[in-house]
Amino acid sequence: MTTSTSDGLGQHLRALRLGAGLSQEQLAEAAGISVRALADLERGRTRGPQRRTVQALSRALALDPDEARALEAAAAPGRNRACPATGPGAANVLSLPRSVRDFTARDHDLDDLDAVADTLDPVDPPVVVVAGAPGLGKTAFAVRAAHRLSPRFPDGQFHLDLRAMDPEPVPPGDALARLLSALGVAGRSLPQDPEDRAGLFRSLTAARRLLIVLDNAADENQLRPLLPATGASFTIITSRDSLTGLEATHRVDLPLLRREEAVELISRIVGPQRVAREAQAARDLADRCGRLPLALRIAGQRLAARPHETLTKLAALLACEERRLDLLEAGDLKVRAAFALSYRQLDEVSQLLLRRCALAEGPDASLETAALLTGVPLREAGLRLEQLCVRGLLQADAEAERYRFHDLLRLFAAAQLAVQDDGTSRGAALDRTARWMLARATAAALQFDAEHHSAAAGDPDPPTAPTGRDRARAWLEAERHQWLAAFRHAHTAGWHRQILDAAEAMHWFSDLTQHWPQWLDVFRCSVHAARALGSPHEEATHLNYLAWAHNFCARDAPAALEAADRALAVARTCGDPLQTGWALGYGAGALRRLGRMDQAVARLRASADCHRDNPTAKGRLALLTTLNALGETLGQLGRADEALELHLNSLEACRQGHPGLTPHMLTIHRAITLRHLGNAFTALGRWQEAEPSLRQALTAFEEADVPIWSGLVRLGLGRVLRHLDRPSEARTVLTAALHTLTAHHHPLQAEAATELRTLDRTRY
Template sequence: MPSTEDFGQRLRRLRTGTALSQEALSHAAGVSVRALADMERGRTRGPQRRTVQALAEALGLDADEAAGLEEAAASGRPRLRTAAGPAASLTLALPRDIQDFTARDGALARLLDLAQDTGPDRPEVAVIAGQPGLGKTSFAVHAAHRLAPYFPDGQLALDLHGMDAEPTTARDALARLLGAMGIADSAIPAGTDDRAGLWRSLAGDRRLLLLLDNAADESQVGPLLPGTGPSLTLVTSRQALAGLPSVHRCDLALLRREEAVELLTRIVGPERVRAEAQAARDLADLCGHLPLAVRIAGQRLSSRPHERLGKLVARLAAEGRRLDGLQAGNLGVRAAFALSYRQLPADTATFLRRASLAAGADFSPETGALLAGLSYDEAVDCAEELTDAGLLQSEPAAERYRFHDLLRLYAAEQVTAEDGPAVRDAALDRTACWMLDRAAAAALHFDADHERTAPSGDPDPDTAPTGREEARAWLEAEQPQWLAALRRAHDTGRHRQVLDTAEAMHWFSDLNLHWEQWVEVFRRAAESARALGSRREEAVHLNYLAWAYNACVHDHPAALESADAALVAARDSADGLQQGWALNYGATALNRLGRTEEAHTRLRDAVRCLAAQNSPMARLAELTTLNTLGTLLRQTGRAAEALEIHRRSEQICRAGVPDRPDELIALYHASARQHLGNDLAALERWDEAEPQLRQALAAFEAAQTQAWAEQARLDLGRVLGAMGHPDARATLLAARDALTVLRSPRQAEAAAALAELDEAATGV
């Protein structure tokens, strides 16, 4: 057999010797006709070992003939050039590793496991994705250097320029890979598919590590991935590359605070960090724990060895200058964000920058749609595109999105640069009006005076919350948005909308005593009423404000001041109902300030004022005032008098209040029972107290009024403890934990009762 016979010539001789056509051999060996033709014409000079074995079996070759065919194929397989080879191979050498690389131990360990799991049928691919500035390339390069010993046949690194205006095409990238594998330019096929086939045949038998950095999309990466063999490919991209199948994902997270400080320490030196430890921590926080930002801050400080860390902290603390401060030479956070922003379609770019105007830590597509002037579906598409691009992070369980702090600053800069004040204000006003209309409609689900049908006035009835659970969920999730909308409406003079929203929320507020923002809501509402010249509405909202000071933030001097102002406004407008409420709230503040006798006098005045009126609302106010008066009497050692007062409350509840729903009166009745139980407990009539408190607790739970239910649970736990009941401890423990979550001042009372019960049990 002539020694000059190459693989293609040998294969054709063997095939014709068995009288097989290319089609027949293709079918028998499982190799495409096109691939066979390329082999016989010499375009593919060294197919991989498994292909040669399949051909030998299909041709029925003996061992010697099969070995000869494999030897011919092996001679046609070019070997990967080393650094000592021609200069062209050096273009794909791994970049220099970063000596101060920090953290990422978990992600690196997963890649090490992956490197050891590659095999002839398992060419592994790991996609390293995430937002700009996470250090994806630095991590991939560092990992490649650590993984190099597992891949003795070579390591290749290729920048795909995915963020450039014209990313590297798959065709051009394949040409560079083939050149690094020793294929002469004249032998590189013209078409992308042919190049990909040749690349896969060359890579198939080798343990190669391939780093594809800065990938644009799946169509660019797909043709570059080896199809078989024990290789590992690392792909970095700002895009999620969700369309790549069968890949491992390595989504880098922000550094933890201590990791960010460690990176800073490695750059500027431990002495400077030790000398200003708190400034180092503050600097890490101002960088948002983003590796790029921390590195820039560190390199800036490193170039100024005599500059204090605290000086840079002070500069970055000013939000308007933070991105300016995160610049070192040609390395800047703003520039990193701009690369991604400039590639966005127009609507998506608008959505990103306008979303920076949303209040709170996160926002819904609904908010983004309002700010950007898009439909809801368009906003969802934009948000998902931005999430895939690493510019937004999505919440795990809800359709909500959030910015990194620095990216929000960058997006806000683009609002100023591209939209201007008029467009910005129009977006904020449009969003505020919609949010307040939705918030008022949602809050009316909890209003005892409102029909229990779907509340009117919602700006989009088709998507409006239906029922209390959906309404509560919306009001809680969008709290920062509607509160910001209320501020904007107040500050821009839309006082009627402020009043209407606050009025709609006053029943809902009573179920959420731990929300400290009720002070701001009702303070702004009172100011809006004053601006409109409505003394009656001013009295109403000053009373709500006094309630919020008393119940939500426990600022009793402020509560008294607000109640006194409400009393004056109520008298000016001849509103007896508001006079009664003002006396009640003022008495509550006085009692908590230790001015018990003054409180007692005001409550008696309030009861007389309200009893003289015939309106249903006056009856409800009278019930509340009687309960407050009874509580004061009990607390001052007059439990028997308190019991009589609370029985009077119960009688009103049993008689009913005209034009008021039964479920509302049931809540007042439950409150009366709670007070009766506490009165009986004060008289040590434990057996009578227990059923009253159990009924109150059951009613509050059925109405889903947690703030009231947990206080009743505490009262019940104390009675059970006095009775020696086995459920006492579990009841007190549940009350303490829930009251702590609610930030109720009674949490301390629950903790004390629990400690007292434990001491009694241990005999301490």
């Protein structure tokens, strides 16, 4: 019976082992290889062991140099047969797919891969991970990159789909079998043990320049055996999983396309002339597709197949969110199907979290909101939300523990919610979330109340409550959409007392955030709640809050006057002098904005008369506010001397103090008075006296973190500095004023811009 060269290797190795008096287990342990690998060598099943394996066996057998060379010579022929043929005629069963002709954008990321290839280190062959949400075009990018890099890797370019979305992804052993086959290893020479296959793969790739695309990878365990250990190979991996456990990788996180890039992709698919004819519709189409490459391709290919259909028509169809995912299908390309593949991979609790997050209001959801909507404990919810981010189904905020959907994924989650969650369970989730959010918002807002400012009083979870005004404000701002949704839910559910308590707690905080139009919704709800409870005192109070919101948030003077008049009627009917005075004051503010200045002055004087006889802290505060408003109105009428006298009296009242008011609130009202005083000096042309009043007011507002008032003071101070011929200081102050007033949508931003232009004309 004849013996092949590889059989000779096996017989030779066995003879050496027996001569050394070693069992297979002893030799395997000494050489650092598996017993199965050694057995396969001796039986001729492994034909081409790598040189490192032969050298390890030689050391373990204590062979002299001649014996070691003989063992290496016996191994070499089998190793050579395992090498693939290379060159133009070589067959490649894992050849690269076709790169799409209309591939768009991603130039920066492709350049990054070029740079990685330029610095390729054979000791540490590069591995690139391209991860991200479904539909981002990861495979298209990897294939494009592979074709672009292929001239650098003449020994072969391979593409292997690891089928992560299948019920059973490709096992590492099977993937190695396919890679080894592509490298020329015949079936009968293929090691049976996956570890041995991995060893053979590392041996064969060590001496070659290969480009390997491992597409649609499931996890790190599937990938690790498939990565070259040494040599000049380059591996590109795509996965919906972030593969954060994979060591020493270069990562490419593909973003959504920019709007102009999305339009360019549509243009390449349907033709530039067609897009040029409907440029705005193309931009709308890009937005409706969420700038997701898969959705854009589907929309583009639908249009390409329908040359007479307009982009405007398709953009209009996609404007309907209920139909959007149904329309984003073209042949076997379906956005919904791409999302569904990832969704089916989740366990039931993670699916529930993804669905219920679609119930969250606003652009994102906090960990608290997600836990409340699902009933999942906070810690478990946090871990699962992070995993949803790892799988590309949610996006984590860069700074806070908050999570957001891609627009189309939100629609998919909402569709799953409608199918899988009945109305009762959804209603219970919204009830639970709304009650908790209202309670926390009430407790947080009370920290700004002039009389009740105990930290975390009434909070639903005191250990996690935001304590201190800075944290309370941060929470109220971050969760604004969610607690406002709780107000609306409570209004629908008839939770009148909870609404009134929350709105009452928030009316002080609302002064700090006058640029929020949502205060109209809050105080409309509270007015309705007070009326439903038959409480005229509360109805008058909250009608006044509503008048304030129309005056200062919406800048709607007619609506403010209507609400103030309703408050005045209710307050007089129930004999409430405090709310009567406030209603007169808010009505005066609306009249002033309507240009009815004499009527405004009359109402303010009547308001002051209501408050003068009220010795309570609330009465003193109301009188101070009214006198400041009266002084401002008189100043606008050109009666600056009268205005100045009023503001000086108000400032003296602030110095004397008001029992029952917190130092913080007194500081705020003193700063408001100083601002009015500075403006009164300005109206009289007394610039030197105006400056210190305005600077003191600015310092107080900045320390209290009330940016809208800081912006208004800067506007007045900049004007004063211009008249004092200090243009450099004036420019700095006015620029800051314009920035703040613009950010808060204040109408005086136009006045700040005018002051800056005046400064420029004066300078030149």
